[in-house]
Amino acid sequence: MLEPLTQEMFMAATAPAPQLPFARPNALDLAPLFARLRQQGPLARVTTPAGDPAWLVTTYDEARAILGDPRFGKSHPTPETASRISSAAIQSGPISTFEGEAREHARMRRMLVPAFTAPRMRRLSARIEHLAERCLDGMEEARRSRPDAPLNLHDHLSFPLPVQVICELLGVPSGDRDLLRGWSERIGALHGGADGQTAMAEFQAYVATLAEKKRLSPGEDVITDILKVQAEDATFTEDDMTRLAAGLLFAGHETTSTRIDFGVMFLLSDPARRDCFAADPAAQVQDTVEEILRMAAPGGLGLMRYAREDVTIGKDVIARGDAVLVAINSANRDAKRFEAPDTFNPSRTPNAHLAFGHGGHYCIGNALARTEMRxxxxxxxxxxxxxxxxxxxxTLPDHAERLAGGVSTVPVLW
Known part of the structure; x- marks a missing residue:
């Protein structure tokens, strides 16, 4: 008979790899399995929603190191054999070409960095403030018609504000903005399959039509900026252009929307916390937003990477081509990095969270998201x-079936 420890090790080695996304009790708390995996080590074998094998990185130090390590990228040496993350129409598998990833990434950053700089976001602040006030005007008007009925903050502020901002930044006509909601939900469905691909094709066709109009009549917007680069670079195809623009529209509102929802829930889950913040929002908002970014955990997967060569981390060898999911939600709750990591503490300092990633792929829209949230x-x-x-x-469920996670309703009264 095997010794108890040996038997435990045998059972662990032969147990099926847990499948993402892990079950979580509610939207504000992480799946308990993340804490157990962090205790066992920085890496764990998991199964993706698509049913393929992957490594999951759960600890802060290793997550930060991998995100900054050029031995990991978003492309794959043989894409047809790569593990798939899901059947969503975006961020579901390898992107770019293995040989050209660095060059293509540098081109993308060169195109977009000027549009998303902190100074430009400060100049945009007045417009965002106007849009936010307009959203709140709509909330108050809706309340006057039904004073005792809860209002869904998601529909009145969390969703429309980021959509309006990213559409204005990219140059999407105001009359077309309602189209984005349906496309976004279908494109980001983890098991969207053919319907998600159809939605992406419709989205790209829309962007292509919009681009044609901007070629004839350029504007002061990001899509026009992208078209200028395309005109000078024959390797930047029409498909590249429409996928980049579609990705910006998707990422530019989904993640910010979910974090506004979660931030409101964190602030309102404790009346004393709400009262403290409401006493002087302007003085506290910067630190509060950073803690919301650390604590909010929409989505249950992680940032997708593939190993470009064999990499040893601790006792594990990540082989060339292996899929790696960097669980930044788990890393941001690592007790080795953050004291009382599951406690919402707006005065936390330092607060070097990984909500926007790290390294060369650090989220280009971080200044925009922070500005909108503040x-x-x-x-x-x-x-x-x-x-x-x-x-x-x-009691509000997280939409684990969606790439961006989040909630669809935040009922409020005042």
Missing amino acids: IAFTALFRRMPRLHLAVDPH
Whole structure:
């Protein structure tokens, strides 16, 4: 008979790899399995939603190291054999070419960095403030018609504000913005399959039509900037252009929308916390937003990478071509890096979270997301300091079936 420890090791070695996304009790808490995996080591074997094998990185130090390590990328030496992450129409498998990834990534950054710099975001602030106030005007008008009924903050602020901002930045006509919601939900469905691909094709066709109009009549917007680069670079195809623009539209509102929802739930889940913030939102909003970014954990997968060569981490060897999912939500709750990591603490310092990644792929839209969140929370709690949730936030389910996760309803009263 095997010794107890040997038997335990044998059972662990032969147990099937757990499949992502892990079950979680509610939207505000991580799946408990992440904490157990962090205790066992930085890497774990998992199964992706698509049913393929992958490594999951759960600890802060290793997550940060891998995100900054050029031995990991988003391309794959043989894409047809690569592990698939899901059947979503975006971020589901390898992108770019293995030989040209660095060059293509540098080109993309060169195109987009000027559009998303912190100075440009500061200049855009007045416009974002106007849009936020307009969203809140709509909330108050809706409340006057039904004063005792809860309102869904997601529909009135969290979703429309980021959509309006990214559409204005990219040059999408205001009359077309309602189209994005349906496309976004279908494109980001983890098991969207053929329907997700159809939605992406429709989305790209829309972007191509929009691009044609901007070639004839350029604007002061990001799509026009992209077209200028395309005109000078024959290797930047029409498909490259439409995929980049579609990706920006998707990423530019989904992640910010979910974090506004989660931030409001964190602030309202404790009346004393809400009152403290509402007493002087402007003075506290910067640190509060950083803690929301650390704590909010929309989506249950991670940042996708593939090993470009064999890499040893601890006792494990990640082989060339292996899929790696960097679980930044788990890394941001690592007790070795953050004291009382599951406690919402806006005064936390330092707060070097990985919400926007790290290294060469650090999120290019981080300044935009931070600006939108600061303005949204300041405006909301200045106008509605007695805002409160109409339900227990822990009863709101996370949409684990969507790439970006998040909730679709945040019922509030004031």
